[in-house]
Amino acid sequence: MEKILSVENLHVSFYSDGGEIAAVRGVSFDVNKGETLAIVGESGSGKSVTAKTLMKLLPKQNSIIKQGDVKYGGKNLVQLTNRDMEKLRGSEISMVFQDPMTSLNPTMTIGKQVMEGLKRHRTMSKKTAYTRTVELLELVGIPDPGERINQYPHQFSGGMRQRVVIAMALACNPKMLIADEPTTALDVTIQAQILELMKELQKKFQTAIILITHDLGVVANMAQRVAVMYAGEIMESGTLDEIFYQPKHPYTWGLLSSMPKLHADRSLPLTPIPGTPPDLSHLPEGCPFAPRCQYALKVCHQYEPGKTKVSTTHTVSCWLEDERAPKVKKPEGIGGMQRGRQSKIAGS
Amino acid sequence: MRNYFLSRLGYMLVTLLIIVTATFFFMQLLPGTPFNNPEKLTEQQLLSLNEKYGLDKPIALQYFIYLGNLLQFDLGLSFQYEGRTVESIIGSRIGPSALIGLQAVVFGTAAGLLLGMISALKHNSFLDYTSVFIAVLGMSVPSFVFAALMQYYLGVKLQWLPAALWRGWEYTIMPSLALSVMVIATVARFIRTEMLEVLGQDYVVTARAKGLTEKAVIVKHVVRNALIPVVTMLGPLTVGIMTGTLVIEKIFAVPGLGEQFTLSIMVNDYSVIMGITLFYSSLFILVVMIVDILYGVLDPRISLKGEG
Amino acid sequence: MGRKPNETPEIPDDMFTPASPGIVTKAETSAAPLTFWQEAWRRLRKNKGALAGLITIVFLIVVSLIGPLFNEYSYSQQDLVRSNLPPKIAGLEWLGFDGTRSSGENTYEERGITANAWFGTDEFGRDLWTRLWKATQVSLFIGVVAAFLDLLIGVVYGGISAFYGGRLDNVMQRIIEVLVGIPNLIVIILFILIFEPGILSIILAMIITGWVGMARVVRGQILQLKGQEFILAARTLGTSNGKLIWKHLFPNVMGPIIITVMFTIPSAIFFEAFLSFIGLGLQPPLASLGVLIEDGYQSMRFFSYKLIFPAIVISALMISFNLLADGLRDALDPKMRR
Numbered sequence: 001m002e003k004i005l006s007v008e009n010l011h012v013s014f015y016s017d018g019g020e021i022a023a024v025r026g027v028s029f030d031v032n033k034g035e036t037l038a039i040v041g042e043s044g045s046g047k048s049v050t051a052k053t054l055m056k057l058l059p060k061q062n063s064i065i066k067q068g069d070v071k072y073g074g075k076n077l078v079q080l081t082n083r084d085m086e087k088l089r090g091s092e093i094s095m096v097f098q099d100p101m102t103s104l105n106p107t108m109t110i111g112k113q114v115m116e117g118l119k120r121h122r123t124m125s126k127k128t129a130y131t132r133t134v135e136l137l138e139l140v141g142i143p144d145p146g147e148r149i150n151q152y153p154h155q156f157s158g159g160m161r162q163r164v165v166i167a168m169a170l171a172c173n174p175k176m177l178i179a180d181e182p183t184t185a186l187d188v189t190i191q192a193q194i195l196e197l198m199k200e201l202q203k204k205f206q207t208a209i210i211l212i213t214h215d216l217g218v219v220a221n222m223a224q225r226v227a228v229m230y231a232g233e234i235m236e237s238g239t240l241d242e243i244f245y246q247p248k249h250p251y252t253w254g255l256l257s258s259m260p261k262l263h264a265d266r267s268l269p270l271t272p273i274p275g276t277p278p279d280l281s282h283l284p285e286g287c288p289f290a291p292r293c294q295y296a297l298k299v300c301h302q303y304e305p306g307k308t309k310v311s312t313t314h315t316v317s318c319w320l321e322d323e324r325a326p327k328v329k330k331p332e333g334i335g336g337m338q339r340g341r342q343s344k345i346a347g348s
Numbered sequence: 349m350r351n352y353f354l355s356r357l358g359y360m361l362v363t364l365l366i367i368v369t370a371t372f373f374f375m376q377l378l379p380g381t382p383f384n385n386p387e388k389l390t391e392q393q394l395l396s397l398n399e400k401y402g403l404d405k406p407i408a409l410q411y412f413i414y415l416g417n418l419l420q421f422d423l424g425l426s427f428q429y430e431g432r433t434v435e436s437i438i439g440s441r442i443g444p445s446a447l448i449g450l451q452a453v454v455f456g457t458a459a460g461l462l463l464g465m466i467s468a469l470k471h472n473s474f475l476d477y478t479s480v481f482i483a484v485l486g487m488s489v490p491s492f493v494f495a496a497l498m499q500y501y502l503g504v505k506l507q508w509l510p511a512a513l514w515r516g517w518e519y520t521i522m523p524s525l526a527l528s529v530m531v532i533a534t535v536a537r538f539i540r541t542e543m544l545e546v547l548g549q550d551y552v553v554t555a556r557a558k559g560l561t562e563k564a565v566i567v568k569h570v571v572r573n574a575l576i577p578v579v580t581m582l583g584p585l586t587v588g589i590m591t592g593t594l595v596i597e598k599i600f601a602v603p604g605l606g607e608q609f610t611l612s613i614m615v616n617d618y619s620v621i622m623g624i625t626l627f628y629s630s631l632f633i634l635v636v637m638i639v640d641i642l643y644g645v646l647d648p649r650i651s652l653k654g655e656g
Numbered sequence: 657m658g659r660k661p662n663e664t665p666e667i668p669d670d671m672f673t674p675a676s677p678g679i680v681t682k683a684e685t686s687a688a689p690l691t692f693w694q695e696a697w698r699r700l701r702k703n704k705g706a707l708a709g710l711i712t713i714v715f716l717i718v719v720s721l722i723g724p725l726f727n728e729y730s731y732s733q734q735d736l737v738r739s740n741l742p743p744k745i746a747g748l749e750w751l752g753f754d755g756t757r758s759s760g761e762n763t764y765e766e767r768g769i770t771a772n773a774w775f776g777t778d779e780f781g782r783d784l785w786t787r788l789w790k791a792t793q794v795s796l797f798i799g800v801v802a803a804f805l806d807l808l809i810g811v812v813y814g815g816i817s818a819f820y821g822g823r824l825d826n827v828m829q830r831i832i833e834v835l836v837g838i839p840n841l842i843v844i845i846l847f848i849l850i851f852e853p854g855i856l857s858i859i860l861a862m863i864i865t866g867w868v869g870m871a872r873v874v875r876g877q878i879l880q881l882k883g884q885e886f887i888l889a890a891r892t893l894g895t896s897n898g899k900l901i902w903k904h905l906f907p908n909v910m911g912p913i914i915i916t917v918m919f920t921i922p923s924a925i926f927f928e929a930f931l932s933f934i935g936l937g938l939q940p941p942l943a944s945l946g947v948l949i950e951d952g953y954q955s956m957r958f959f960s961y962k963l964i965f966p967a968i969v970i971s972a973l974m975i976s977f978n979l980l981a982d983g984l985r986d987a988l989d990p991k992m993r994r
Binding site: 359360362363366367370371374377481484485487488489490492493496497499500504587590591594595598599610613614621625628629632633636 | 841845850930933952
Binding site for chain 2: 055057061082083086087088089090091094095097099102103104105106107108116117120121152154165168169
């Protein structure tokens with residue numbers, strides 16, 4: 001497995017009227033070539049900030065990378081100059097955004113918008129760039145690409161626009177694609193099409209994908225590995241099967257039991273996680289999830305848990321994993337269900 | 349698009365007709381007689397003058413005669429200048445007004461754009477605060493106050509520029525500058541708000557994510573999109589320039605339309621007042637319509653809606 | 657299993673017992689959320705420009721009211737012995753208030769005058785300090801009354817148009833569209849030409865077209881609010897239309913209305929000064945800032961003080977109102993209030 005990106009102990013903060021907001025607090029993960037890593041969490045958990053940090057697209061006026069490294073191809077992106085980072089964006093690392101309605105420039109034809117990236121990173125004649133753009137549009141499934149290339153975003157539907165955004169992102173065959181909630185703003189049927197398209201293109205180009213989402217259904221469909229984020233930290237990470245079948249963290253349990261399942265007993269109600277995510281400018285002491293956790297121990301309210309390795313691929317941050325903690329059984333109905341999918345990396 | 353155009357044209361004509369009618373009947377209500385030194389005229393002379401200018405006919409008839417003449421661009425005879433038609437007076441006066449007006453718009457827009465863009469790109473910096481303050485100053489200080497002070501200090505005291513009159517290009521500098529203050533301020537404020545708005549848009553992040561250089565992002569995506577709505581400022585700017593010329597031409601003794609207008613007001617030259625009023629109104633309405641059409645051309649989102 | 661417990665030695669074992677459910681309950685509840693007006697006031701206070709504007713306006717209002725009481729001259733009292741006196745204030749001679757003309761001679765010494773005119777006198781010997789503050793009163797009065805009348809007409813027109821909707825709204829909107837096409841400058845000048853220039857006719861001339869902006873703002877706001885649920889709820893409960901307007905809609909459109917009013921006042925003050933400057937303003941001995949500027953401009957070459965003081969006051973007033981209006985817009989605009 002070839003590691004292409006590794007994030008180590010990343011801390012990102014914002015500054016506002018209310019003081020410092022620690023949006024990302026000590027996040028670490030790796031991404032391997034050609035695989036999909038899903039980062040899951042509620043809104044405000046810091047997953048989008050993490051994604052934008054990798055691209056260094058956060059607003060400079062009010063945000064700062066406090067510490068940590070983002071290693072990519074022998075370089076530390078955190079220390080890269082703006083100019084070097086610009087060369088990387090779009091050519092090696094690309095991004096697809098949440099809302100295709102707003103992420104395209106309304107006054108520029110889509111052809112021009114796709115071509116812009118090509119012209120920036122690849123030396124090619126106008127004509128080749130044009131032909132390549134038509135190819136790209138065809139590749140992402142836009143009918144009549146020769147015609148549509150000269151149209152404006154408002155002449156496209158939401159799903160079609162997201163296809164254009166994907167074409168833009170893939171224009172230069174990047175090694176890595178960061179997809180920030182790529183289907184959240186779309187209709188369910190369109191969602192499935194876009195996900196299929198992404199999977200297909202990933203297979204074709206061997207692109208690694210970091211998929212940011214709150215939708216566990218999307219995760220199950222796309223990812224090989226999963227990181228669960230809460231309040232700017234990764235609570236648990238592991239392979240898809242580990243997270244879905246042997247989840248260790250009460251927050252993961254909560255996420256899973258609040259997800260509707262196709263074959264589950266319909267009489268069992270969906271259980272939401274009580275409470276709301278903490279205010280990142282006034283974090284409680286101890287584990288950030290403790291105030292909402294029904295298994296919380298006294299220690300949880302005072303000390304942050306360290307990382308526990310459950311297997312070589314499975315890590316969790318929870319005091320329940322401590323030897324001295326009482327043994328807690330994960331609630332009924334989580335994991336267990338058949339998904340008709342072979343696990344690729346079994347827990348050791 | 350065509351329907352939209354036609355409905356705009358319809359509004360334009362209705363508005364013009366209302367202005368013509370209102371102006372005409374307002375003029376009938378005006379106190380005083382329109383003739384030079386009426387106290388020196390005999391009864392007989394007054395009657396013959398009234399007959400000459402058609403003032404002896406019933407008002408309704410006068411109105412329709414006036415409308416008919418208007419259709420042939422005939423604005424009638426001046427009451428003040430013997431034998432001169434209003435359109436020839438307007439024609440002879442328009443040059444200087446147009447010159448200082450255009451100079452003010454061109455210089456003011458350029459300076460305003462520069463100021464506003466710097467302001468937006470250096471948002472919340474000292475530079476931003478300074479240019480915002482300059483803009484507020486330019487919006488607030490009445491143009492005639494600014495013009496009078498400039499004339500006194502630059503023209504009378506320091507004698508850097510000619511204080512008044514109209515004898516060459518250097519005589520246009522101060523009037524144009526005085527007029528442009530309002531333009532600079534309005535444009536700077538407008539483009540700053542627009543730029544800040546565009547800078548916060550998702551598609552700017554998309555452009556950055558493509559790896560475009562910061563310069564390309566600003567020029568191709570931010571500035572281009574922020575500039576489109578600036579054309580809507582043309583309407584208010586025209587009004588501002590027209591208002592400005594009335595006082596500024598008076599201050600700097602520019603032989604333009606504005607000076608003629610204030611002069612005609614002083615001597616009750618009704619036909620000239622009416623003519624210039626109509627001229628100004630038509631100009632304004634025309635500009636507003638051009639702006640509407642231009643906006644549709646510049647912004648691809650609008651051209652398709654085609655609705656009035 | 658390669659499991660490695662995180663042992664931090666100082667944590668006592670008894671902490672590894674379930675926490676009392678009491679702790680579990682509330683994650684966080686910060687202080688009670690601020691109301692709309694509290695929040696707006698907080699934002700306004702942080703805006704230094706707006707605050708400075710507010711303070712300057714209050715200061716100018718107070719001084720314009722009590723200023724004329726500080727000396728014995730009235731704004732209309734002529735005294736040819738005291739004509740064209742340059743400004744002189746005892747103790748402020750170093751600031752230029754020393755009674756010398758631009759040519760250098762001291763008028764007071766030449767004529768043997770002992771009573772100082774703080775801001776000088778005009779060619780009829782009227783005291784310019786008193787006239788200046790009287791003029792400020794008049795200009796402010798015109799601005800405030802014009803804005804208030806605009807508000808009244810605009811709210812009624814816009815309110816009716818939006819609230820009843822349908823064909824009535826359609827007709828009323830067409831009327832507005834035609835009116836917007838007429839340059840208000842022209843209307844104002846024609847109006848003043850017909851009626852004798854005076855405070856009343858100037859105010860009337862300005863509101864003829866001035867209310868249109870307010871009507872549009874009010875209509876837009878109401879249309880936006882009309883679809884919202886609390887209005888539907890009130891309707892369902894049988895609240896009458898009149899009551900709905902005043903009890904429910906009105907408080908909600910206050911923000912944009914206040915902003916519009918704050919922009920109307922300086923524009924009315926400007927138009928008054930503008931009319932006075934082209935000779936369509938108030939008649940002497942009445943003074944407004946525009947009248948004083950026009951007088952000052954006429955004799956600027958030799959008596960620049962006559963222009964400078966009213967110019968400073970009108971500029972300060974306009975800047976302050978614009979800064980305050982800007983600040984209020986930022987503080988009250990719901991779009992900015994995320």
